[in-house]
Structure formats: structure tokens, C-alpha cells
Amino acid sequence: MKIITYNINGIRAVLKKDFVAWCKAAKPDVLCLQEVKALESQVDLSAFQDLGYHIYWHAAERKGYSGVAVFSKIKPKHIEVGCGENIYDAEGRVLRVDFEKYAVLTTYMPSGSSSEERQFFKLDWLSFFKDYTKKLLRKHPNIIINGDFNVCHQPIDIHNPIANWNTPGFTEEERDWFTAYLRLGLVDGFRNFTSAPHHYSWWSYRAGARKKNLGWRIDYQLFSKEMQPLIKRCVHLTEAMHSDHCPVLLELN
């Protein structure tokens, strides 16, 4: 079973690249996408339907902004669109699919980089989402929570921790939030398998950052502790070059 999370930075942009072919080769059973930046009606997804995917979508109200989607080869027994809070659901940030054995929730968390107001918005979201997850874990003890968290957890997860010590996404408050979030009973899939440095999931488009591997690890696949026996591996698929992020793959039984 392969679950992939991928911030694609615009589905219309990646469809002009080799995204369908990549998907065909990568063969995810569940593909979680963030920043689709489109309504489902704005794109032709028949190629994915032909590959056997059921498609679920949560767009933002604002055109061309944010939005998440899930492509699943297995038909879920339930689909939950949004988190129930209008202020966040207006931005298309949460989508959950429930299967027989476990649930998969994907999220595109807000960025705080554009203004102080947005950083406050993000901090409010983080607080909300931790409470939301706490309740969710009671109903769904077997769950994978993945997506673009826009939070870099530890110094090992960023190429230049000193220079970025108080940059939105790497503030002390956000790092501490991540630690507390995991304490709800979640495991960072990637760190479950490696403690090695220099592994990132996002690189600035600017100044050749990706070529130089100057990045941040902000895309995660977290699994609840109950699921540990099922988890086989979790890796970054750095060869996929459709956006400024790379996909993250979680493989399980």
C-alpha cells in the first residue's frame, strides 16, 4: 500500500509537465495533493480516472488559491471534506478519506510568510488543528495525517537553522507546537526511519536552491502509534520535479 503526499503548486501547471506519467509510474494507492490551486471543474482528470482513481476535492473559495485533493484507488467508506471551521474551510485545507482499517487525512496548513496577520492566522490554525486532531484520534485511532505542514520541526530539518531561527515556519513557537502535536500519539514517518541530515521536501525556486539542496522539511506523513506494525518505509521522492516540493511516500501493509 503506497500513500503519497505532494504539494504540487498548481494542478494546471503540473498537468503541463509529466504529472500523469509520473503518477502512472509511482503507482500510489492514495495520492494526497496540496495547493491544487483550481476547482475540480477547471481540470480534465479523466487520465487519472482511467488509471482507476476515485477523486475527491476541497477547493478554496478564492480562485487559484490553496486547495487539496485525494486520488484513491480504493473507494473510501466515508469522505470528510473540511474540518468544520468556516474560516479554514474557506481556504480548502483539509480532506479525509476513511477506509476499513484506517483513515487518511491530508492538509495544507497556512503559510505565515506573507504578513504578520497571516502568521497569527497560522498560529491560531495550529492551535485549532491540534485540538481537532486530539478529538479525531478518539474516533480514528488508526490514522495517517499527511501534507504540507509549513512547519519545520528541528534544526536537522532545515539547511540553515541559525539564519532562519525566527523565520515563519521555523519559529520556536511552531517547533514546540510540532513536538506537542506528535505527543498526541503520532509518529513522524520519515524520522521513524532515518536520523540523517540534509533531507528536505521543499526548496525555494530562487538562487538554485534545489540544485544546492538548500531546503526545508515541511511535508510530513505522520501515523498514529497504533499503526506502527503496519509501516514499512517512508522516503522523499526527490526525483519528481513538478513543483517546489517533492513527494513523500509512506508504504505500509
Next chain:
DNA sequence: ATGGCAAGCTAAGCTTGA
């Protein structure tokens, strides 16, 4: 310390992103 690139808005420049 700053800016550097890209997508998509809307129609040449702005907003967002981290």
C-alpha cells in the same frame, strides 16, 4: 541582510508562497 522564482489572479502588475 537582501533578493533571487513561479503560479495564477487579471489583463501589466499584483498576491502568495517559506
